[in-house]
Amino acid sequence: MKPIKIALLSYLVLFFSCQQKTTKPNFIIFLVDDLGWMDVGYMGSKYYETPNIDQMAKEGMVFTNAYANSPNCAPTRASLMSGMYAPRHGVYTVGNPARGKSENRILIPFPNKTELAGSFVTLAEALKENGYTNAHVGKWHLGEDEETSPKAQGFDVNIGGNHSGHPKTYFSPYKNPDLTDGMDGEYLTDRLTDEALRFVEQNKDNPFFLYFAHYAVHTPIQAKEEITARYANKEGSNGQDNPKYAAMVESTDQSLGRVLEKLRELDLDENTMVLFFSDNGGHGVVTSQYPLKGSKGMLYEGGFREPMIAWWPGKIKAGATNDEVVMGFDFYPTLVELAGGTSEKYNTDGQSIVPLILNQGSWNRETVFWHFPAYLEGNKGIKNPEDLVRGWRAVPSGAIRKGDWKLIEDFEDGSLKLFNLAEDISEKNNLVETNPEKTEELLRDMRQWRKEVNAPVPSERNPSYLN
The missing domain is CATH 3.30.1120.10 (Arylsulfatase, C-terminal domain)
Structure with missing residues (x-):
């Protein structure tokens, strides 16, 4: 073979190799538990300090009308993983639907499922079919047996996820069967971030999906003392005045900053879309969502309107704002489409937001439930x-x-x-x-x-x- 042909062939092999390596983007869903719409700086909070979330908002697209599929955690997560409304999967609330005193309940509530059945094709399973390596880090809350655990539902790696809806403690020893203990006093939010970054490092050369579902900022309200101390004398604002909760928010913000910095360090930022989201409104005992009415557990806006940012340098326009109504179950068809799959195959109720984030195609949604x-x-x-x-x-x-x-x-x-x-x-x-x-x-x-x-x-x- 002549030298020029060899050189051309080598170039084509290298070209298509590079193309194949960068064709499929990586995905990270950074899900915070119980973080309300007004619990972040970019939405106007004067008390909580969230510089990394605020910077992400400047670099990405902020959604002003983003909603969880439920006002509490388990059903929202079931909808995110299945791409379906709650009546399809039957997870309506956390645990017993007959909460509170019986003599105060006028009706007998409908039975509730507490696990996402293994028969559903989850977002992780759909992405696996499209060539992705998947990791679940943090809170799962959708089952822990051979059909409903994270590994049974499409994740190759599971760190810390089981059927528990909150940690027993935020400090090691964690008493979590799916998370080895660290040194005494190690903080859970920091530890989960270490594990998430390790997964990214190990899978930097192949398409990956990281579902980083923090336990924070769910109860128990426990924070690092050195951060809490900085809020002790800070003046509260609009009902936000709890130093320990503020410190939990800040630790979560630091976690996000570390994730984005790792992507830049590994030159993965321009091939990775990160979705920042929360599963329900802020806990009404420790924070306020003013001017929204209500808080976690309510069907008012404060119960399920969420902070949401889509970040993808070079693909999503920096500083963009979108006012369309979107929901957590939209993540499923969005990621499948960007992965090169066909979202219609999975019969989701959600709708791909690719037309919104990449300004491609049309978007038509008027109603959500x-x-x-x-x-x-x-x-x-x-x-x-x-x-x-x-x-x-x-x-x-x-x-x-x-x-x-x-x-x-x-x-x-x-x-x-x-x-x-x-x-x-x-x-x-x-x-x-x-x-x-x-x-x-x-x-x-x-x-x-x-x-x-x-x-x-x-x-x-x-x-x-x-x-």
């Missing part, structure tokens, strides 16, 4: 008890957002609340009486959706209820 046929008791010491519904954080109910309009239906008494979020983000003014046509439109749409997804509506009265 929530379904919560369960009870959540009110928290003792909650900052805004006036947001409770007859003493509950949540009674069996459903909600719909269509455009700027939002309707909440209370299954206990049939009452309705209608809000225009563009004009009333704090959900102060119930417009049911002044807008009967819009009320009827949204109620009709929500009931039709419930038929389509076979969503159960509790109707049996509880014999133990005391008027």
Whole structure:
């Protein structure tokens, strides 16, 4: 073979080798537990210090209307992993749907599943089919047996994930069967970050998916003393004034900073999309979501509107803001599409946000739904008890957002609340009486959706209820 042909062949081999190596992007979902919409600096918090999250917002795309699929953690995670609304997988709440005192419950709630069944093709399994190595680091909360554990659901690596919804402690020894203990006093948020970075290092030459699902900032409220001390004399703002919680937020912010810095160090930043998100609203005992109404466990905006950033240098325009309504289950079809797969194959309810983040193709979504046929008791010491519904954080109910309009239906008494979020983000003014046509439109749409997804509506009265 002539030298020129050999040189050309060598060039083509090298070219296609490089092309193959960079064709599939890496993915990281950086999921924070219980971090509310207003618990980060870029959203306006004056108390919490989140410089790395704020810098990520400057470098990526901020979503102002991003929602969790539920106001609490397990169902949101089930929807994120399955790409489906809660009635499809049956995980509606955490544990027992009959929370609180029986004599205060008017209805018998619908039975709740506490694990994501192994029959669902998870996001991790879909990405594995498309050539990805997957790691789960942190909180799983969707099962731990041979069919429902992270490794049974498509993850090659699992560090710290089982059916537990919160850590026993944030300091080693952790008492976590899926996480070896570190030195006494080692902080869980730091340790999980070490493990996440190790996975990235080990898989830098192949496409990977890292589901980095922090236990933080869930209870118990435990933080490093040296960070807590800096907030002890700091003036609170808008109901945010807990030094230990602030320190937990800051440790999580430091974790994100370390992840992004590792990507830059390994020259992976331009081939890695990072999605920053939370699974429900802030815990109403330790933080406030003002101007949003409500907190974790409620169907008001403070219960499930989330901070969300999409970061991908060179692909996603820095400093961009997007006002479209997106939800956690949209991650599934988005990542599958970017991985080169066909999201339709997996029958997800979510919708790919690729047209939004890359400005490619069209986006058409007007309506999203929530379904919560369960009870959540009110928290003792909650900052805004006036947001409770007859003493509950949540009674069996459903909600719909269509455009700027939002309707909440209370299954206990049939009452309705209608809000225009563009004009009333704090959900102060119930417009049911002044807008009967819009009320009827949204109620009709929500009931039709419930038929389509076979969503159960509790109707049996509880014999133990005391008027």
